[in-house]
Amino acid sequence: MKLDRGLFLIGNLAPDCNKANEDWSAFTPDAKITHFRSIGSKCEPERFLSEYYAQSDEISRKSFILGYYAHLLTDNLWGDLIRNWKDENPQIKEKMSKDKSHIWTIKEDWYGQDFKYLRENESNILLMSFST
Known part of the structure; x- marks a missing residue:
C-alpha cells in the first residue's frame, strides 16, 4: 500500500499534540485518551488500530492512522527501554x-x-x- 508520507508523519506526531498545564503535571486531552491507555502506563496500539483502521479505505486516513499507530508502538518500546534503564541504575x-x-x-x-x-x-x- 502506498502511504501519504506527510499524513503518516502528522499521525506520528498527533498523540503528543496536547496542552500541558503550567507545571507540566497534566495534559489536555489526557494521555489516557491520546495514547489509548486503559490500565497502567502502556499504550494499547492494537486496540487503537482495531477501532480506527478498518473504518476507511482512503489512503489519507490510513496514512494518518498508521502514523499514529507507529507512535503508540514506539512509545511502548521507549517505555520498556526507560524502565530497564532505571532498573539497571x-x-x-x-x-x-x-x-x-x-x-x-x-x-x-x-x-x-x-x-x-x-x-x-x-x-x-x-x-x-x-x-x-
Whole structure:
C-alpha cells in the first residue's frame, strides 16, 4: 500500500499534540485518551488500530492512522527501554521514586537532543516534508 508520507508523519506526531498545564503535571486531552491507555502506563496500539483502521479505505486516513499507530508502538518500546534503564541504575531509580517530577529533568535533555538533531540534520524527513 502506498502511504501519504506527510499524513503518516502528522499521525506520528498527533498523540503528543496536547496542552500541558503550567507545571507540566497534566495534559489536555489526557494521555489516557491520546495514547489509548486503559490500565497502567502502556499504550494499547492494537486496540487503537482495531477501532480506527478498518473504518476507511482512503489512503489519507490510513496514512494518518498508521502514523499514529507507529507512535503508540514506539512509545511502548521507549517505555520498556526507560524502565530497564532505571532498573539497571539504582541511583536513578531511587531519585525517580522519591521525586516524581525528576522525569521532567531527564526529558528536558531529551527534548534538547531532538532539536539539536533537527538543527544539525537539515535533510531529515520532517523538515524535507514540511518546509516551504
